[in-house]
Each structure stands twice: as C-alpha cells, then as structure tokens.
Amino acid sequence: METWNPVTGTENPGPRRAEGTTSPSEPVTSGEAPAVAPVRGTGLRLAYDQRVVVDGLDVEIPAGSFTVIVGPNGCGKSTLLRALGRTLTPRAGHVDLYGEPLASLGNKQIARMLALLPQTPVAPEAITVRDLVGRGRYAYQTLLRQWSASDGVAVRAAMEATGTTDLADRKVSELSGGQRQRVWIAMVLAQDTDLLLLDEPTTFLDITHQVDVLDLCAQMHREGRTLVAVLHDLNLAARYATHMIAMRDGEVVATGTPHEVVTAEGVEEIFGLRCRIITDPESETPLVVPLVTR
Amino acid sequence: MNRPTTVAEAVAEQAESAGRRGARRLLPVVDEGHLSVVGVVVPWNRRATLVVTAALVLVLTALVLSLTLGRLGVALADLPAVLRGEGSKTEHFVVFTNRLPRALVGVCAGAALGISGAIFQSVTRNPLGSPDIIGLNAGAAAGAAAVTLVWPGILPAPVGALLGGAVAVTLVLLGAGRGLQAPLRMVVIGIGVGAMSLAFVQFAITRTRREQAQEMAAWLNGSLNARSWEHVTIIAVALVVLGAAALALSRGLQQVEMGDDAAVALGVPARRVRLLAVSVGVGLAAAAVVVCGPVAFVALVAPQVARRVTGSAGPGMVAAGAAGALLLVGADLVAVHQPWFGSLPVGVLTAGIGGLYLAVLLTREWRRGTL
Numbered sequence: 001m002e003t004w005n006p007v008t009g010t011e012n013p014g015p016r017r018a019e020g021t022t023s024p025s026e027p028v029t030s031g032e033a034p035a036v037a038p039v040r041g042t043g044l045r046l047a048y049d050q051r052v053v054v055d056g057l058d059v060e061i062p063a064g065s066f067t068v069i070v071g072p073n074g075c076g077k078s079t080l081l082r083a084l085g086r087t088l089t090p091r092a093g094h095v096d097l098y099g100e101p102l103a104s105l106g107n108k109q110i111a112r113m114l115a116l117l118p119q120t121p122v123a124p125e126a127i128t129v130r131d132l133v134g135r136g137r138y139a140y141q142t143l144l145r146q147w148s149a150s151d152g153v154a155v156r157a158a159m160e161a162t163g164t165t166d167l168a169d170r171k172v173s174e175l176s177g178g179q180r181q182r183v184w185i186a187m188v189l190a191q192d193t194d195l196l197l198l199d200e201p202t203t204f205l206d207i208t209h210q211v212d213v214l215d216l217c218a219q220m221h222r223e224g225r226t227l228v229a230v231l232h233d234l235n236l237a238a239r240y241a242t243h244m245i246a247m248r249d250g251e252v253v254a255t256g257t258p259h260e261v262v263t264a265e266g267v268e269e270i271f272g273l274r275c276r277i278i279t280d281p282e283s284e285t286p287l288v289v290p291l292v293t294r
Numbered sequence: 295m296n297r298p299t300t301v302a303e304a305v306a307e308q309a310e311s312a313g314r315r316g317a318r319r320l321l322p323v324v325d326e327g328h329l330s331v332v333g334v335v336v337p338w339n340r341r342a343t344l345v346v347t348a349a350l351v352l353v354l355t356a357l358v359l360s361l362t363l364g365r366l367g368v369a370l371a372d373l374p375a376v377l378r379g380e381g382s383k384t385e386h387f388v389v390f391t392n393r394l395p396r397a398l399v400g401v402c403a404g405a406a407l408g409i410s411g412a413i414f415q416s417v418t419r420n421p422l423g424s425p426d427i428i429g430l431n432a433g434a435a436a437g438a439a440a441v442t443l444v445w446p447g448i449l450p451a452p453v454g455a456l457l458g459g460a461v462a463v464t465l466v467l468l469g470a471g472r473g474l475q476a477p478l479r480m481v482v483i484g485i486g487v488g489a490m491s492l493a494f495v496q497f498a499i500t501r502t503r504r505e506q507a508q509e510m511a512a513w514l515n516g517s518l519n520a521r522s523w524e525h526v527t528i529i530a531v532a533l534v535v536l537g538a539a540a541l542a543l544s545r546g547l548q549q550v551e552m553g554d555d556a557a558v559a560l561g562v563p564a565r566r567v568r569l570l571a572v573s574v575g576v577g578l579a580a581a582a583v584v585v586c587g588p589v590a591f592v593a594l595v596a597p598q599v600a601r602r603v604t605g606s607a608g609p610g611m612v613a614a615g616a617a618g619a620l621l622l623v624g625a626d627l628v629a630v631h632q633p634w635f636g637s638l639p640v641g642v643l644t645a646g647i648g649g650l651y652l653a654v655l656l657t658r659e660w661r662r663g664t665l
Contacts (some may be wrong), residue, residue, distance in 0.1 A: 087555040118555035122419065124548065126605060131327075137562035138549055143542060147328035147335045150305045157304035191560070192301045210454030 036099040038063055038195045038226045039084050039114070043093030046079050046250075053079045054250040057093075061243075067228045068237040070261075071247035072271050077230045078119060078144040078199050080247065084228065085116035085197040097195075111139035115188040116197040123172040129183050130168040135160055136190030158190035162216060178209030185216060196220060198229040202236070214240045234271075238262045238285045246270045261287040312504040342604040342613055349616035353401060356623045360397040361389055363631050368655040399521040400623040400640070402529040404592055407616020408600070409540050409611050410582070411593030413575035416478035416547050417568055421655065424594040425579035428484030432491035433586035434461020434580070437515050438499040438587075443510055451513065452584040459580045462487050467572070516589030516641025518626050532581035537615065539574045544611050548573050589641045591648020592618050598655065621647075 038060045046054040053076040061067050061084070069077045082088035084095055086102050095102045097113055105113075115136070123132060136158065137151040159165045162182045167175065172183060181201060188196060198217065202210040210233070218240055221227050231237040237244065238258035246254040246261050246268050254261045264277050267288055280287040322331040329338035362370050366388045368381070376385045407425075414423040425431065437458015441449040449457075469483040470476060495514065499507045512519075546567035549557040554564040579593060596618035597610070604613050625647065626640040 065439065076529075082555065085555075085559055086360055087558045107563055108561040111559065114559075115556070116559035117552060120553065121556040122551065122553045124551045126601070135549060135552070136558065138545075141545075143545070144334045144336075146337060146545065147326065147330075150308050152326045153304045153308040154301050157301040161301065188559075192305060197559075 003038050013245040028192060035065075036100060037061055037096075039092065039228070040096045040099075041080070041084060041090075042092045042093070042096070044080070045092035046076065046083050048079075052091075054083075054248075057250070059084075059252060061226060061228055064224070064226055065243040066218065066241055067226075067243040067245060069228065069230045069245045069247060070232075070234055070237050070270070074282065075247045076250040077247050078110040081116075081197055081199050081228065081230050083116075085114060086110060086119065087116060093241055096107060110195075111191065114195045114197065115191040117184055117188045117199060117201060119199040119203065121184060123180070124167055127172050128168070129159070129164055129170050129172055129186075130155065131181060132172050133164070133186045133190050136187040139191065139222075141273070154190045154192050158186040161189060161219070162186040177205055178212060181205060181209070181213055182216065185213070189220065194224070195226050195227070198227065200230050200232060202231065202233070210236060234262065234267070234288050235280070238287070239280060239283050240283035257286050262288065305360055313570055320630065339390070339604065339606055342606050342610065345600075345604050346613050346616050349613075349620050353616065353619050353623060356410075356620065356627055357397050357401065360400075360623065360627055360630075361393050363627070376614070393407050395523050395526050396518045396521045396626070397603065397623060398526045399529055399585050400518050400626045401619045402526070402533045403518075403586050403589070404596070404619040404622025405615035406529060406533050406578040406582045406618070407589065407592040407622065408596035408614040408616070409537055409577040410578040411594075411595075411618070412580075412600070412611055412614035413540060413547070414593070415597050416544075416551055417572055417575070419551060420477060420480060420481065420653075423477065423478040425575060426588075426590065426593060427488075428466045428480055429462040429486075429488035429491060430459045430576060430579050431493075431583060431590070432488035434459035434583040435588050436491035436494045436498075437461070439510060441511075443498040443502045443506060445634060446506075455578055455583050455587075459576075459583055463489055463576050466509045497665035513587045514641075515639040516587040516644070517639035518586050519637075519639070521585065529581055531586045532578060536574050536578045536581070537611070540571070540578070540611050543567060543571045544572065587639075587641065589622065591652070592644050594642050595644075595648050595651050596621050598651070 037060045041059045046055040244261040276289045411424045437454040441454030470480040546562045549562040557564040590648040597614035600613035600617040626644045627639045629638040629643045
C-alpha cells in the first residue's frame with residue numbers, strides 16, 4: 001500500500017511541518033491514510049469577468065495521487081486548477097483544503113500546505129536562481145524575521161532535488177527553457193508543502209525537457225506529495241498520472257486511472273478525435289494513436 | 295542518520311539540531327545574504343549596502359556644499375559654530391531661513407520621489423512606470439493652475455495641487471479597474487488624463503496676465519526656491535510615515551512582480567498589497583509635489599539608477615530613496631550655482647538629465663530587442 005506521508009509518517013499524517021506552525025484541525029489518525037481529500041471543490045462556479053467557464057462542478061483530488069487534468073483547449077482545466085490553488089476565487093461553491101474551507105484559512109497558512117506553479121510566472125529582472133528559489137519561503141517568514149536557517153536548508157534541498165544547485169548563482173534570465181522550469185519547480189518545492197499544483201509545466205518545452213520535468217514530478221510524487229497537474233499531451237498524461245480527470249466544456253466527463261479514462265470512446269467524447277488505443281511498450285500505459293482520416 | 299533526501303526531512307533535521315544548539319545569537323551575523331541582529335533578520339546585500347552608504351555620504355556632502363557655496367555661503371570652518379546657533383545674524387539667516395530648509399526639502403522630496411518611483415516601477419513591471427506617467431504631476435499642475443489662475447485665491451496652490459493630483463490618480467485607478475491587475479491599462483489611461491490636465495494648464499496660462507503666468511510657469515518646472523521649515527515638516531513627516539510603509543510592503547511587492555497567481559500561491563494577498571503600495575506611492579509623490587512642484591523625472595530615474603548600480607532584483611526602496619535624494623539635492627546645487635544662467639528652477643535640470651537618461655534607456659532596450 002502507498003503510504004500517504006512517508007516523511008512524518010506514523011506520527012502525523014497531516015501536512016508536513018518544518019517547525020511549530022499552526023495546523024488546521026485535520027483529523028489525526030495513526031498510520032492509516034486519512035480519508036479526507038487534500039483538496040476538494042464543491043459546487044464550483046468559476047468565471048472571468050462576465051464569462052462563466054465552469055458551473056456547478058464537484059471535484060476531489062485523491063490523497064497521495066499524481067492527478068492529471070486533461071481536456072481540449074478552453075475546457076476550463078487551468079481555470080479549475082487556479083480555483084483549487086485559490087488564485088481564482090469561485091463565484092459560488094467552495095474549495096476545501098484537508099477538509100477546511102479555504103476561506104477559513106490564512107494566506108500564509110494555506111501557502112504552507114499548498115503550492116502552485118502558474119502557467120507563466122514572471123522572473124524578476126536580474127534575479128539569481130538562489131534568490132528565486134528563496135522566494136518560495138515567504139510563508140515561513142515575517143517582516144522582522146525574513147530568513148531562518150530552515151529557509152536556507154529548504155532552499156538547498158529544493159535545488160538539490162531539482163538538479164539546479166550548480167545554477168545557484170546564475171541569473172534566471174540567462175537559463176534555457178528547461179533549466180528555468182526546473183528552477184520554478186525548485187521554488188514551489190522550497191515551499192515545503194504536501195500538495196503541489198502545476199499548471200501546464202511542460203508547455204514550451206521540447207520533448208526531452210517535457211519528459212525531464214515529468215520525471216521530476218514523478219519523483220516528487222514518490223517522495224509522498226500529492227500532485228495535481230494540467231497537461232496538454234494526453235500520452236504523457238497517461239504515462240505519468242495515477243489518477244486522471246478529463247474535462248470538456250467546463251464539466252468533468254471522466255475520472256479514474258489512465259486505463260479507465262484514456263479509451264477510444266473516451267478520447268472521442270472528450271476531444272472529438274477518432275483514435276486507436278494501444279499499449280505503450282515502455283510503460284504499459286494507454287497510448288493514443290489518431291486514425292488516418294485522409 | 296542518512297543524508298536528507300527531501301526538503302521536509304532536511305528542514306526537520308535542521309530544526310532539531312538548531313534546537314539542540316540553542317538558537318538566538320546576540321551579535322550581528324551575516325549569513326546566506328541575510329543580516330541577523332537580536333532575532334531580527336533582514337536581507338543583506340554587500341554591494342547595495344556600499345552603494346547606499348556612498349549615496350548617503352554624497353547627500354551629506356551636497357548638504358554641506360549647499361550651505362557653504364556661493365557669495366553668501368558660510369565658510370566651512372564656521373559652519374559648526376553657526377549650526378550651534380553662534381555666528382552673525384546674516385550667517386544665521388542664510389543657513390536657517392534660506393538654505394537649510396531648501397536643502398532638506400530637496401533631500402526629503404528626492405527620497406520620497408525615488409521611493410514612489412520604485413513602487414510604481416514594481417507595480418507596473420515597467421521601467422517607465424512612475425507617478426509622472428499615471429498623470430499625478432500633470433493633475434497636480436492642473437489643480438494648482440485652477441486655484442491660482444482660474445479662480446485665484448480660493449485655495450493655496452499646494453492644496454490645489456494635492457486635490458488636482460488626487461483627482462487625476464482617482465480617474466486613472468477607476469479607469470484601470472480590476473484591482474490594478476493590468477498595469478498597461480493604467481499607463482494608457484494615465485497618458486490620457488495627463489494630456490487633458492496639461493491642456494487645462496495651457497488654457498489657464500493663455501487666459502491670464504503675464505506676471506501670474508510666469509510665476510505659474512516657474513512653479514510648474516518644480517522649484518526649491520524659498521522653502522520654509524513648514525515645507526520641511528510636511529515632507530519629512532510624509533517621508534518617515536509613508537517610507538516605513540513602503541519598506542514594510544516591499545517584501546510583498548517583490549513577490550507580486552512574479553505575477554498575481556504566483557504571489558497569491560506564495561501567501562501574498564496580491565491585490566491588497568498592490569493597492570496599498572500604489573496609495574503609498576501616490577502619497578509620497580503628492581507630498582513632494584506639494585512642497586516643490588512637479589519636479590520631473592526624479593521618480594523615473596532614481597529607482598532605475600538604484601537597481602542598476604546595486605544590481606539587485608526587487609524594488610529596493612532604500613537605494614531608490616537615497617538615489618532620489620542625491621539626484622534632487624545635487625541637481626538643485628548645480629541649478630543654483632552654475633555660472634551661466636543665474637539661478638534656475640531645479641525641475642529644468644532634472645528634466646534635462648531625465649530626458650537624456652530616458653533616451654539612453656530606450657535606445658538600450660531597443661537594441662536588446664525588448665521594446
């Protein structure tokens with residue numbers, strides 16, 4: 001069985017804590033994975049200005065999963081991720097984090113439980129890799145205590161885990177796309193949360209770096225984090241996900257394992273693409289092969 | 295114990311060993327780019343500290359020069375005595391009534407403009423962002439023109455300036471909407487409001503008698519002429535209060551530079567931080583306009599210079615303030631004591647320097663292909 005939290009394990013199945021930070025009252029059981037979902041959205045109505053993208057949506061992210069949200073362009077998958085990561089406030093409904101409504105938790109408190117890497121974060125001019133990764137520690141700092149030894153340790157460990165230690169003193173603007181994405185992931189990793197949301201982390205990367213970033217994600221998942229990612233590439237999604245959520249027109253049309261979601265009928269329903277599903281000879285996950293239509 | 299493999303394990307192990315060591319040190323320590331003194335830990339950048347120290351020394355030098363230069367200047371050797379209240383009546387007058395208030399207003403207003411510019415450049419994520427761009431100065435000029443030329447005497451000029459600036463900024467903020475999420479919209483609307491304000495000023499000037507119009511034109515350039523201790527008090531209080539607020543906000547502001555989503559996810563209430571920061575920036579710039587008129591370009595140039603010289607990321611409030619103070623008081627020193635044109639309003643000089651700097655900046659961006 002997959003241990004939900006191998007790090008703090010038997011003592012405290014709740015979110016890992018660097019030091020004595022306040023924790024919401026999630027149930028403390030011993031050993032067993034708790035039933036409460038890391039994130040759950042209920043009756044979500046999501047909109048930009050006047051345009052409603054998602055309405056009346058319920059969604060739950062299983063604890064310890066590597067959940068990938070897929071769907072055609074404009075189906076609301078990034079919108080949903082933003083709502084789960086509280087960067088978009090729902091017009092109706094609510095998001096619960098470990099069973100607590102987001103609205104009842106403080107800004108920094110949430111940031112110590114949930115990290116989100118947006119689609120297009122902006123690297124400040126002239127910032128070094130080390131400083132950018134350090135910015136992931138904001139939620140652990142106060143005005144008078146803007147750095148602590150645990151911040152330094154977390155930043156070093158995050159750079160180590162993402163293979164960016166050698167880049168520490170380089171300017172982020174000088175890095176290649178693949179390196180830069182690793183640095184951003186290091187920043188959210190430094191946030192030291194159990195829950196990691198990634199909005200299209202592989203966009204603009206070539207195939208090598210897409211696999212590289214997803215391998216890194218898989219590694220973070222193996223270390224015990226719950227991951228939620230929005231991905232464009234259905235085949236890569238099926239390869240890495242333990243749980244998939246397929247969306248179309250603002251609604252969830254299928255959830256389950258890659259084998260359950262990525263079927264010929266499913267793909268046609270979701271994307272309107274006629275295809276054959278074969279088994280990926282490398283990973284034994286479903287592989288989408290579009291039919292020849294000419 | 296094995297080498298920690300995850301962030302959390304590493305942090306937990308560190309916390310444990312720190313607990314064993316018994317943490318808090320009393321002597322100042324610089325470690326990992328941070329200075330810690332009695333439990334307070336702030337970022338520490340050696341280059342920035344050196345630059346700011348150098349700038350402050352130069353500001354102090356400019357202050358002394360402003361008291362000693364020129365025909366009426368007090369000799370350097372006599373200065374300490376005069377400052378202690380000794381010395382002749384003339385010397386006393388020159389220092390305390392004439393020159394010291396002027397220089398102090400210059401230092402404080404320059405610092406206020408520098409910090410204000412740093413805030414606006416951070417919020418608009420644009421090196422050209424400044425209170426000038428969003429129409430604050432033009433609005434202030436229109437307000438001053440309204441109360442001195444169109445309806446003379448209904449309010450003192452500085453109050454008119456404050457109201458005019460407030461109206462202009464309010465229009466811009468309302469027009470931009472969406473919690474100031476779209477900095478470019480703010481700039482575009484600011485240009486429009488600024489143009490309308492300047493049209494009003496031109497209208498007012500063409501309608502009035504020549505002497506009054508000339509007086510107005512001098513104020514419009516921005517000038518430190520005939521500043522009193524009252525002005526010093528206004529700008530010093532604004533600088534201390536709003537400057538402290540700017541410092542407190544700068545940590546959140548630098549996170550917001552990464553985009554609202556990233557900032558919110560990191561635990562920063564992006565909209566609130568930005569709204570507060572813009573209010574503080576407007577307040578600082580407005581206080582400066584009230585005491586010395588719409589001095590051009592200090593707010594634009596100072597934070598840029600500060601960022602480049604310190605080579606640091608983030609708004610850098612202290613460095614921007616120091617650069618602004620040095621720029622304004624230095625420019626005033628040159629404007630008053632240059633031998634060619636008699637005494638000039640300082641704004642003429644800062645506009646000249648600023649224009650030149652802007653041209654260089656734009657050319658460089660253009661060459662790099664980022665414009």
